[in-house]
Amino acid sequence: MTSTESRSPSGETLSSGILSAMREVLGSPSQMIPLHEPEFRGNEGAFVAECIETGWVSSVGSYVTRFEKDLAALHDLPHAVATSSGTAALHTCLAVAGVEPGDEVLIPALTFVATANAVSYASATPHFVDSEPRSLGVDAAKLRTYLLEAARVEGDRLVNRATGARIRALIATHIFGHPCDLDGLKELAAEFHLVFIEDAAESIGSAYKDQPTGRHGELAALSFNGNKVVTTGGGGAVLTSSPAHAERAKHLTTTARVPHRWGYTHDEVGFNYRLPNLNAALGCGQLEQLSGMIDRKRDLSARYAASFAEVETARFLLEPEGTRSNYWLNALVLAPEFAGQRDQLLTDLNDANYMSRPLWTLMHSLPMYSSCPRMDLSEAESLESRVINIPSSPRLADTPR
Numbered sequence: 001m002t003s004t005e006s007r008s009p010s011g012e013t014l015s016s017g018i019l020s021a022m023r024e025v026l027g028s029p030s031q032m033i034p035l036h037e038p039e040f041r042g043n044e045g046a047f048v049a050e051c052i053e054t055g056w057v058s059s060v061g062s063y064v065t066r067f068e069k070d071l072a073a074l075h076d077l078p079h080a081v082a083t084s085s086g087t088a089a090l091h092t093c094l095a096v097a098g099v100e101p102g103d104e105v106l107i108p109a110l111t112f113v114a115t116a117n118a119v120s121y122a123s124a125t126p127h128f129v130d131s132e133p134r135s136l137g138v139d140a141a142k143l144r145t146y147l148l149e150a151a152r153v154e155g156d157r158l159v160n161r162a163t164g165a166r167i168r169a170l171i172a173t174h175i176f177g178h179p180c181d182l183d184g185l186k187e188l189a190a191e192f193h194l195v196f197i198e199d200a201a202e203s204i205g206s207a208y209k210d211q212p213t214g215r216h217g218e219l220a221a222l223s224f225n226g227n228k229v230v231t232t233g234g235g236g237a238v239l240t241s242s243p244a245h246a247e248r249a250k251h252l253t254t255t256a257r258v259p260h261r262w263g264y265t266h267d268e269v270g271f272n273y274r275l276p277n278l279n280a281a282l283g284c285g286q287l288e289q290l291s292g293m294i295d296r297k298r299d300l301s302a303r304y305a306a307s308f309a310e311v312e313t314a315r316f317l318l319e320p321e322g323t324r325s326n327y328w329l330n331a332l333v334l335a336p337e338f339a340g341q342r343d344q345l346l347t348d349l350n351d352a353n354y355m356s357r358p359l360w361t362l363m364h365s366l367p368m369y370s371s372c373p374r375m376d377l378s379e380a381e382s383l384e385s386r387v388i389n390i391p392s393s394p395r396l397a398d399t400p401r
């Protein structure tokens with residue numbers, strides 16, 4: 001044994017054990033298996049063709065209306081507002097939530113950059129919080145301890161003691177589709193007068209205690225980017241149970257145009273964030289396939305879980321107890337003593353045609369966010385050094401056993 005290459009108690013090296021578990025599930029591919037491929041097995045083509053034949057390709061059209069209705073029904077909510085991206089949906093959520101320039105918004109350091117960028121678009125400052133290893137989502141107990149010290153409640157405002165800024169909202173991400181601690185975070189948000197927003201970009205079809213993710217926050221954002229479980233090519237949606245929020249989201253995303261038969265007047269600075277009909281048509285076809293795709297993704301994840309049960313150097317990340325994950329991206333968490341071999345493992349996996357990648361660089365390590373306020377982020381930093389994603393497309397469930 002060399003100092004750079006740890007072995008597990010039974011003597012396997014990191015890569016050898018993990019490669020053999022991968023082979024058990026995916027065989028030995030001769031071409032690269034992508035991380036997550038879109039899949040169009042249903043009416044997607046027919047619906048898109050209909051847009052072209054009828055000329056209804058842009059931001060007004062029956063598929064936008066239908067897509068919004070289907071999304072609302074899927075989440076058992078009265079309202080969904082389709083947007084041109086998930087980032088646009090998050091930005092809209094923040095605007096609707098009343099986040100003002102100079103406010104701070106609590107977000108996990110462990111998330112995709114879109115969460116932080118949306119806060120910046122609202123002229124607010126991201127304030128980074130730590131995660132817990134079970135769901136990879138925000139650690140409610142640790143955040144509570146931190147806020148009791150670092151902030152004070154003034155009436156119905158939470159104020160950062162160090163910066164003097166108002167902390168207005170909390171955005172929680174359901175990482176890789178695994179629902180985060182929604183009960184704990186909702187309770188915390190109520191205690192500290194925070195607007196609670198779900199970044200459900202990765203978790204369409206996931207559930208927390210039998211309730212879909214995306215219906216627990218005052219507002220939630222979905223993404224339909226090409227690598228997500230449901231894709232519209234590019235797109236997103238705002239979810240809310242509030243008719244006033246939904247109306248405002250629709251207004252802001254349609255250039256704040258005052259409704260009129262022929263007049264063009266706008267009553268504030270709005271955004272061109274509406275989803276085109278062409279993309280919504282693709283989304284309607286995709287939603288018809290959602291439960292089948294999730295069934296196959298969960299089948300794949302169960303096969304990974306069984307195969308990795310014997311591996312001592314890493315654990316397969318399972319859905320937290322009491323939740324049902326869409327398993328958007330399957331993930332392995334390396335044992336701490338193997339963190340130093342992560343990059344060698346990634347090289348070996350990609351060389352063997354299993355596309356794999358590390359966690360996103362944490363937000364506070366990115367140059368534009370390095371001076372933002374933050375709490376102790378030791379768990380997120382530990383996870384960053386040890387979590388990798390492995391191929392997750394639904395079609396992989398069709399791999400012969």
Ligand SMILES: *Cc1c(COP(=O)(O)O)cnc(C)c1O
Binds near residue numbers: 086115173222
């Ligand atoms: C994909 C994603 C978004 C939104 O991304 P878009 O590409 O703008 O649709 C936001 N947050 C998270 C956590 C995501 O994974």
